[in-house]
Amino acid sequence: MPQDVRAVVARAKNEPVRIETVVVPDPGPGEAVVAVQACGVCHTDLHYREGGINDEFPFLLGHEAAGVVEAVGDGVTGVAPGDFVILNWRAVCGRCRACARGRPWYCFDTHNATRKMTLADGTELSPALGIGAFAEKTLVAAGQCTKVDPEASPAAAGLLGCGVMAGLGAAINTGAVGRGDSVAVIGCGGVGGAAVMGARLAGAAKIIAVDVDERKLTTATGLGATHTVDARAADPVAAVRDLTGGNGADVVIEAVGRPETYKQAFYARDLAGTVVLVGVPTPEMKLELPLLDVFGRGGALKSSWYGDCLPSRDFPMLIDLYRQGRLDLDAFVSETIGLDDVEAAFARMQAGDVLRSVVVL
Structure with missing residues (x-):
C-alpha cells in the first residue's frame, strides 16, 4: 500500500x-x-x-x-x-x-x-x-x-x-586516459576532483589541476594531482604548456562548463590531443573558435554524458576498488x-x- x-x-x-x-x-x-x-x-x-x-x-x-x-x-x-x-x-x-x-x-x-x-x-x-x-x-x-x-x-x-561517476568516467571512459599520459583538469570541485582521481587510477604520469580556489587545488593534490595552477595568478594555457614541455596535455578535462574555460582547455591540449567537456553549460552560453584552429589542431573534442558510464558495468567495479582501498x-x-x-x-x-x-x- x-x-x-x-x-x-x-x-x-x-x-x-x-x-x-x-x-x-x-x-x-x-x-x-x-x-x-x-x-x-x-x-x-x-x-x-x-x-x-x-x-x-x-x-x-x-x-x-x-x-x-x-x-x-x-x-x-x-x-x-x-x-x-x-x-x-x-x-x-x-x-x-x-x-x-x-x-x-x-x-x-x-x-x-x-x-x-x-x-x-x-x-x-x-x-x-x-x-x-x-x-x-x-x-x-x-x-x-x-x-x-x-x-x-x-x-x-x-x-x-552522479558527480563522482561523471568525473571518473570523463577521464577513464570519455578521455580514455592511458598510462604515462599528461592530463589537465580545469575546475576542481566534486566532478573535477573525481576526474583527477580517475586520471590517477588510469595511470597518468602528470596530472595538472587548474582552479581559482586554493582550497580546491589543495584537495586536488590529495586526490592525485601532481601539479596545480592557480588561474588567478597565472594564464592556465601557458602554465599547462610549461608543465608539458611546451606541448600541452594529452587530455584536458573541462569541468566548469563555461565558454572561457572551454577555450582554455582547447588551447591547453597537445596537437591531436583530446578535450572532454563534462562541466554543464547553461542554455544561453555560446562558443566561438576559429574553425582553422579546430581543423589544424586535430584530435578530438568530446562531451561526456554521465562519464559515458554503464552503471551495471562501472558501479560494481568501482565499489570493489573502493573496498580494496584503491579508490x-x-x-x-x-x-x-x-x-x-x-x-x-x-x-x-x-x-x-x-x-x-x-x-x-
Missing part, C-alpha cells in the same frame, strides 16, 4: 526547499521502491530549485543516492528486496539504436518509473533526474537500481550515482547532514566550502 515519507521538495523557482510529506505508491511493473540510506547534495539539485533545468515544479530533489530495495513490481528480475543498490539516472532500454550497436552507455531511450509520487494533497511531483532521493523512500524504475557490495558505506557509494570515495564526503539541512548545504556548496554534503537517513 502507498507510504507517507518525509522528503525535500522545491515548490517554486528560487524558493527555499521545504520538508514535505510525500506519498510513495507501490511499485508497478518494472519498478522498485528503495529505502534511501544516503544522498549527496549535487549542483544539479540546486539547478532544479532555481528553475535552470525546467519549470515542472514542484520537484522532489535528490538523485545521488544509495539504499536498500524494499519492494519490486511485476517482471523485475535484476534486483530483489534486501539488495543494496546505487541509484542511477541512466536505466538503459536495450533496444534503441545505441544499445543495438553495443553502446548502451549512449542509450537514447533511458526510462524512469511511470507511477507518480505525490504530495499529500495529490499534487504530482517531478523527481530530480527521475530519482527524487532526498526522501526516506523513493520510487524508481528497477533499471535505475545497480546492485553493489553491501559492505560499502552508503554515503560514499551514493556519490557514484578513496570517502574523500569526497565533506560532511553528513539530515534532510532538514539541505537548504544550508546549498549555500555551503555555492561558497565552495565542501566537495559534497551527504544527507544520511
Whole structure:
C-alpha cells in the first residue's frame, strides 16, 4: 500500500526547499521502491530549485543516492528486496539504436518509473533526474537500481550515482586516459576532483589541476594531482604548456562548463590531443573558435554524458576498488547532514566550502 515519507521538495523557482510529506505508491511493473540510506547534495539539485533545468515544479530533489530495495513490481528480475543498490539516472532500454550497436552507455531511450509520487494533497511531483532521493523512500524504475557490495558505506557509494561517476568516467571512459599520459583538469570541485582521481587510477604520469580556489587545488593534490595552477595568478594555457614541455596535455578535462574555460582547455591540449567537456553549460552560453584552429589542431573534442558510464558495468567495479582501498570515495564526503539541512548545504556548496554534503537517513 502507498507510504507517507518525509522528503525535500522545491515548490517554486528560487524558493527555499521545504520538508514535505510525500506519498510513495507501490511499485508497478518494472519498478522498485528503495529505502534511501544516503544522498549527496549535487549542483544539479540546486539547478532544479532555481528553475535552470525546467519549470515542472514542484520537484522532489535528490538523485545521488544509495539504499536498500524494499519492494519490486511485476517482471523485475535484476534486483530483489534486501539488495543494496546505487541509484542511477541512466536505466538503459536495450533496444534503441545505441544499445543495438553495443553502446548502451549512449542509450537514447533511458526510462524512469511511470507511477507518480505525490504530495499529500495529490499534487504530482517531478523527481530530480527521475530519482527524487532526498526522501526516506523513493520510487524508481528497477533499471535505475545497480546492485553493489553491501559492505560499502552508503554515503560514499551514493556519490557514484552522479558527480563522482561523471568525473571518473570523463577521464577513464570519455578521455580514455592511458598510462604515462599528461592530463589537465580545469575546475576542481566534486566532478573535477573525481576526474583527477580517475586520471590517477588510469595511470597518468602528470596530472595538472587548474582552479581559482586554493582550497580546491589543495584537495586536488590529495586526490592525485601532481601539479596545480592557480588561474588567478597565472594564464592556465601557458602554465599547462610549461608543465608539458611546451606541448600541452594529452587530455584536458573541462569541468566548469563555461565558454572561457572551454577555450582554455582547447588551447591547453597537445596537437591531436583530446578535450572532454563534462562541466554543464547553461542554455544561453555560446562558443566561438576559429574553425582553422579546430581543423589544424586535430584530435578530438568530446562531451561526456554521465562519464559515458554503464552503471551495471562501472558501479560494481568501482565499489570493489573502493573496498580494496584503491579508490578513496570517502574523500569526497565533506560532511553528513539530515534532510532538514539541505537548504544550508546549498549555500555551503555555492561558497565552495565542501566537495559534497551527504544527507544520511
